[in-house]
Amino acid sequence: MAAARDAIRTYGAFVALVLLVLYNLVFTPNFVSAQTINVNLTQVATIVIVGVGMTLVIATGGIDLSVGSLMAISGALAGIILLSSQPPFDNPAAKVAAAFVLPVLAAGAFGVFNGFQVTRLRIQPVIATLVLFIAGRGIAQVMTNGNLQAFRNESFQYIGLGRPFGIPFQVILMLAIVAIVAWAMRATIFGRYVLAVGGNERAARLAGLPVNRVKVAVYAISGLLSGVAGLIVISLNSSSDANQVGLNMELDAIAAVAVGGTPLTGGHATVVGTLIGACIMQLTRYTLLAHGIPDALALVVKAGIIVAAVNVQRQRSS
Amino acid sequence: MPEPAPLLAMERISKSFPGVVALREASLRVGRDEVHALVGQNGAGKSTLIKVLTGVYRRDAGDIVLDGGSVDFRSPQEAQANGVSTIYQEVNLIPFRSVSENIFMGREPRRFGLIDWRRMNRESGAILHRFGIDVDVTKPLLNLNVAIQQMVAIARAVSFDARLVVMDEPTSSLDEREVATLFDVIRQLKRDGVSVLFVSHRLDDLFAVCDRVTIMRDGETVEERAIADITKLELVARMLGRDLNEVRRSGSTSFAASAHHAAGQLLEATDLRRGHALQGADVSVRAGEIVGLAGLLGSGRTETARAIFGADPLDAGEVRIDGTAVRFDSPGDAVRARIGFSPEDRKTDGIVPWMSVRENLTLALLPRLTRLGVVDAARQREIVDRFIKRLGIKTAGPDQPIRELSGGNQQKVLLARWLCTDPRLLILDEPTRGIDVGAKGEIQALINELADDGLGVLMISSELDELTEGCDRVVVMRDGRSVAEIEHNEATQGSIMAAMAHGESQEGTMA
Numbered sequence: 001m002a003a004a005r006d007a008i009r010t011y012g013a014f015v016a017l018v019l020l021v022l023y024n025l026v027f028t029p030n031f032v033s034a035q036t037i038n039v040n041l042t043q044v045a046t047i048v049i050v051g052v053g054m055t056l057v058i059a060t061g062g063i064d065l066s067v068g069s070l071m072a073i074s075g076a077l078a079g080i081i082l083l084s085s086q087p088p089f090d091n092p093a094a095k096v097a098a099a100f101v102l103p104v105l106a107a108g109a110f111g112v113f114n115g116f117q118v119t120r121l122r123i124q125p126v127i128a129t130l131v132l133f134i135a136g137r138g139i140a141q142v143m144t145n146g147n148l149q150a151f152r153n154e155s156f157q158y159i160g161l162g163r164p165f166g167i168p169f170q171v172i173l174m175l176a177i178v179a180i181v182a183w184a185m186r187a188t189i190f191g192r193y194v195l196a197v198g199g200n201e202r203a204a205r206l207a208g209l210p211v212n213r214v215k216v217a218v219y220a221i222s223g224l225l226s227g228v229a230g231l232i233v234i235s236l237n238s239s240s241d242a243n244q245v246g247l248n249m250e251l252d253a254i255a256a257v258a259v260g261g262t263p264l265t266g267g268h269a270t271v272v273g274t275l276i277g278a279c280i281m282q283l284t285r286y287t288l289l290a291h292g293i294p295d296a297l298a299l300v301v302k303a304g305i306i307v308a309a310v311n312v313q314r315q316r317s318s
Numbered sequence: 319m320p321e322p323a324p325l326l327a328m329e330r331i332s333k334s335f336p337g338v339v340a341l342r343e344a345s346l347r348v349g350r351d352e353v354h355a356l357v358g359q360n361g362a363g364k365s366t367l368i369k370v371l372t373g374v375y376r377r378d379a380g381d382i383v384l385d386g387g388s389v390d391f392r393s394p395q396e397a398q399a400n401g402v403s404t405i406y407q408e409v410n411l412i413p414f415r416s417v418s419e420n421i422f423m424g425r426e427p428r429r430f431g432l433i434d435w436r437r438m439n440r441e442s443g444a445i446l447h448r449f450g451i452d453v454d455v456t457k458p459l460l461n462l463n464v465a466i467q468q469m470v471a472i473a474r475a476v477s478f479d480a481r482l483v484v485m486d487e488p489t490s491s492l493d494e495r496e497v498a499t500l501f502d503v504i505r506q507l508k509r510d511g512v513s514v515l516f517v518s519h520r521l522d523d524l525f526a527v528c529d530r531v532t533i534m535r536d537g538e539t540v541e542e543r544a545i546a547d548i549t550k551l552e553l554v555a556r557m558l559g560r561d562l563n564e565v566r567r568s569g570s571t572s573f574a575a576s577a578h579h580a581a582g583q584l585l586e587a588t589d590l591r592r593g594h595a596l597q598g599a600d601v602s603v604r605a606g607e608i609v610g611l612a613g614l615l616g617s618g619r620t621e622t623a624r625a626i627f628g629a630d631p632l633d634a635g636e637v638r639i640d641g642t643a644v645r646f647d648s649p650g651d652a653v654r655a656r657i658g659f660s661p662e663d664r665k666t667d668g669i670v671p672w673m674s675v676r677e678n679l680t681l682a683l684l685p686r687l688t689r690l691g692v693v694d695a696a697r698q699r700e701i702v703d704r705f706i707k708r709l710g711i712k713t714a715g716p717d718q719p720i721r722e723l724s725g726g727n728q729q730k731v732l733l734a735r736w737l738c739t740d741p742r743l744l745i746l747d748e749p750t751r752g753i754d755v756g757a758k759g760e761i762q763a764l765i766n767e768l769a770d771d772g773l774g775v776l777m778i779s780s781e782l783d784e785l786t787e788g789c790d791r792v793v794v795m796r797d798g799r800s801v802a803e804i805e806h807n808e809a810t811q812g813s814i815m816a817a818m819a820h821g822e823s824q825e826g827t828m829a
Contacts, residue, residue, distance in 0.1 A: 187692050187693060187695070188688075188691045188692055188693065189684050189685065189687075189688040189691060189692075189693055190691065192677065192684060192693065193684075195670075195673065196670050196673065196677075196681060199670035199671065199672050199673055200666075200669065200670040200671065202666055202667045203661075203666075203667055203668050203669060203670055203681075204670065204681070205629070205648070205649055206627075206629060206649050206659060206661055206667055206668075207649070207653070207681040207682045207735065208648075208649045208650040208652070208653030208654070208682050209650065209681070210648070210650055267670070267671075267672050267673075268672055
């Protein structure tokens with residue numbers, strides 16, 4: 001019985017995903033078209049990219065509510081750069097490079113700020129990241145005067161619209177990020193430190209681990225990845241709207257992490273699980289939509305999945 | 319005259335788990351109005367026997383007769399409802415709720431459907447008062463110290479009309495005064511007609527308060543006797559299955575009598591001050607020395623150790639390593655200076671419970687096992703295998719989650735964590751607490767060996783035997799201050815206790 005539970009915990013999410021896919025293969029017309037797959041993967045990509053950062057933060061026992069706002073800030077800054085004709089941004093190559101690098105770094109810097117609040121000021125992560133959740137979007141709106149920034153820049157928009165080998169670029173980016181971080185969690189000292197800090201912070205500290213540095217790092221990474229996700233979103237829309245970019249992303253990311261099997265209490269992390277979790281949520285929504293069920297009801301189903309997933313995990317801690 | 323029927327009779331209890339036989343026709347008989355000790359190493363089966371009694375496990379065979387009636391509890395709640403309550407080492411109460419709420423949790427007295435606070439507070443106060451304890455029952459539990467929390471747990475058990483109270487290692491977190499209070503409570507329980515089953519590794523406690531003792535070994539009941547009819551040495555010998563004469567010869571700890579060749583001054587901590595906890599602590603350790611740090615609970619021993627290790631900041635005072643003044647801002651600094659610290663509380667400060675033995679063992683060594691950020695897994699495995707062998711750590715494999723290991727083996731892993739870093743100075747806070755006699759001996763012997771190899775050891779211990787037999791010097795602390803320093807040949811239980819109580823050793827106070 002305990003073995004069965006363990007199996008559900010470890011493989012449950014994956015099996016659920018497979019079942020969903022099978023169901024759609026049989027019952028949903030046009031499921032296997034390249035378009036359907038691309039649309040679904042595209043929607044999932046930004047959630048997963050942010051979710052990877054969220055997985056790391058949750059693994060240390062924290063949480064990051066600011067990811068959506070950081071996406072907005074990143075999008076706003078990129079928009080400003082792309083629309084600017086002032087030097088050094090009049091050089092097209094410099095403009096694109098800066099539009100990639102500066103927003104991501106800015107989001108990362110805000111992530112460091114989150115980390116600073118949690119470690120130096122000893123503010124609970126929920127509250128600390130709530131600060132930017134509330135203020136971050138406001139900052140983005142101030143940066144753009146509340147205006148929509150429409151732009152056209154093919155080199156830049158490759159991140160959202162590019163299709164190497166027919167696969168959307170952000171999907172490749174998503175898979176690369178998942179692979180790298182999953183490997184890092186297993187094989188690098190940083191990954192092991194993240195899990196130790198989440199597993200027992202006091203013990204980790206007494207074992208000589210740089211606990212504060214590890215925590216700041218995970219919030220910084222969450223910020224950087226949010227920055228990247230923001231760039232993808234504005235590329236897809238060819239515009240940056242500070243009111244819309246990254247809206248509700250924090251909830252989607254946390255849901256993906258929870259459904260994927262990473263316990264919200266910390267100490268254990270599965271980045272691949274987050275990928276699967278996001279896919280399950282996306283596919284559920286798609287399945288319901290494709291069969292005519294109103295979106296509102298789909299959200300209720302989504303909530304039900306989260307409850308079920310967290311419940312399966314709960315057995316692990318008892 | 320026929321003997322009165324026992325309150326509890328567990329006969330021929332057998333219990334197996336996949337791959338291991340935990341109980342082999344074990345038996346336990348607790349009389350009425352009796353305080354009964356249950357002793358044995360970890361793995362002897364005593365916790366399994368208790369769990370069978372209280373309904374956590376179902377027995378495979380055997381009978382349990384409580385007060386004349388056959389019983390078969392299916393859950394701890396059922397056991398409690400039938401008069402068998404258990405008090406655990408880690409008190410299972412709710413810290414944010416008040417004393418009276420905790421005592422009556424789940425069965426609050428009602429009046430017109432609402433909780434009758436006045437009655438609840440009154441009755442809680444009455445129960446505690448009967449045990450000679452006077453606290454404000456409306457205050458939350460977390461403001462009270464561990465000892466009082468334990469009394470509250472006992473009060474709760476008693477309020478359930480317990481006939482038998484099982485106490486699992488009740489004294490391990492208490493100081494002398496609190497232990498005395500607990501013993502008074504136990505004697506009161508006896509007078510009230512409640513029997514107590516006292517499970518403990520602390521021999522002094524057993525001999526102080528228990529009437530009879532049951533000794534278990536390897537899943538079997540080896541002996542049952544009146545405490546008055548057995549000596550401590552004999553008890554230890556029966557627990558270990560060792561020859562009594564051999565135990566008599568080599569003392570009750572595994573520390574060797576040889577003096578260690580102390581070399582250079584490794585650690586010099588002077589006038590350490592930190593708020594109320596440390597008010598001028600001094601301690602020094604030479605390479606190859608074992609220095610004991612003695613004192614009552616609250617005397618500042620752990621605070622001193624933590625301050626030296628950089629875990630807590632100092633208000634004032636100086637720490638010198640090898641003659642050079644150092645300032646450790648975090649344990650990381652101390653680790654880099656090749657100092658190790660094994661904390662008192664394995665569970666909260668030591669192990670990362672969901673991680674494997676391998677990961678826990680190498681946690682402090684990781685920076686040295688890493689190249690370009692990647693951990694050298696092969697070298698890690700090799701080191702782990704080596705230390706598992708060297709320390710005799712009993713584990714299903716290096717990838718077993720550490721929380722599944724027994725206390726003694728967890729402690730060995732934590733020691734190995736520091737040993738594999740090749741430290742110069744090792745600070746040990748109660749290294750043998752809560753561990754069975756066998757593993758205790760192994761750890762003591764290991765510490766001895768390390769000192770012989772040139773390591774400096776600062777050992778905090780509440781066991782006077784360990785201090786008198788194992789240490790080259792004993793520094794006694796009281797109220798945050800070092801008050802005496804006693805050499806090995808003058809360190810007796812009496813001199814140490816005198817220093818703890820009055821603050822002076824035979825030769826006079828420390829400067």
